[in-house]
Amino acid sequence: MMVPERRYSWLRLLLKYRGTALPRMFGRLLFTTLLAAAVTVTDLKFGFFHPDLTTIPFTLVGLSLGIFLGFRNNTSYDRFWEGRKLWGALVNTTRNLTRQILTLVGQQPGAGSNGVPEVDPEALETFRREMVHRLIAYVHCFRMHLRDQDRLDELSPMLTATEIESLQGETNRPVAILQSMGYRFRDAWQRGWIHPQHLPILEQSLTALTDIQGGCERIKNTPIPLSYTSLIHQIVAIYCFALPFGIVKSVGYLTPIVVCIVAYAFFGLDAIGDEIENPFGMDANDLPLSGLSRMIEVNLRQRLGETDLPPLLKPKHGLLT
Structure with missing residues (x-):
């Protein structure tokens, strides 16, 4: 949670109770x-x-x-500030990876000749949407991981019931989601949807997400x-x-x-x-991870052209979760 920035008068700031x-x-x-x-x-x-x-x-x-x-x-x-910088890096990395999925994954030069099959547009669109949704699920799962929350049902709009069930026994669920994304990128490369020179770029983005998660876990687990x-x-x-x-x-x-x-x-x-x-908790001045996660979700789903989007979270009783 966090007290959102706003300009208080000197007197109101002097008498403020909530968030202090x-x-x-x-x-x-x-x-x-x-x-x-x-x-x-x-x-x-x-x-x-x-x-x-x-x-x-x-x-x-x-x-x-x-x-x-x-x-x-x-x-x-x-x-606290290092945690905020890491989540700022998470915002940028998810946006970059979404752009890479939408621009680098597709029909490659020479398709239809030299034994390179053409890409089914519908299958390609399904794959792109699946990967972006899985990335959004990773962000929400990462937030729950830092807050020690067990609410996998929140991932149901983004993951299939089978995938959610497979996460039940995982001790580090965000890493498991990244692993599944790595497998899916490999499958797309084998099908000729990703150029061999582009595959390392996508892998680098997954590595960046792993590094960000490791930095946050270091803060959380080393008081x-x-x-x-x-x-x-x-x-x-x-x-x-x-x-x-x-x-x-x-x-x-x-x-x-x-x-x-x-x-x-x-x-x-x-x-x-x-x-x-611990900047990832639920105290009044902790980082608003739910608000950041929702913002990432909205940004990424807009890149897919979706219009039925959840609203950005607003402060409740002066606090943003």
Whole structure:
């Protein structure tokens, strides 16, 4: 999912809730603020906390923690941006392969003579449509593969029931679809529908799709090391929970407000890093893979001259899936 780009006024952006880090951290932020309020009331009423505890340790830890959070968020955003670039490459590669199918697969020079059979126009049109539809099925299957979804019935408009059944036992279904496309290109070459010099071009496009898929799988299957993420979470929690004890003597009754602001910053940065670490999920700011898949489908089916097309996906409740 993704919050679509639009121009918000300064005030609306300031007050926006959906699509921000606040829903992910609201519980811990509320707990920290209530804790700060309890510490403040206790100290003001009973003078419970020692006056020698200063803000210096929190200043030193806060500086280091901000650097660590910045580094982690940069790493998470690098993963997010690489995922977007890979899906941009997927869009271009599918368009290129569709153009190659429609222009390079057909009757070759010399057909009808020298033993080269003529191509049946109807059979050729069926083959081209089948291959483009299989390519669209690959895109949808790849999206489901990245999101760990098992919804093969969505491929029924593009694949036959036999092909869908054959995918049931596959551990990597997108690769299986690419394999079947490779077999079909080989069959077309053997039938004389593809020039020997054009077959490597089609194979190169299939290889590019495999490389794109491998890059996305690398991002999905190699998260930021758990020890690093866990340490950041622990330090943020300890810092925010301990902060009111360190500033109550100097800040007084304003302690809950100060703690809430500081905790919002640290919890927010921590939550953002968690959210965009895996850009292929269903969080508010993850990549809109369903929208990209639908756009690819519409683009490719238009190249076939089809007019009964599904609509492009629109944001729902401010979010694009």
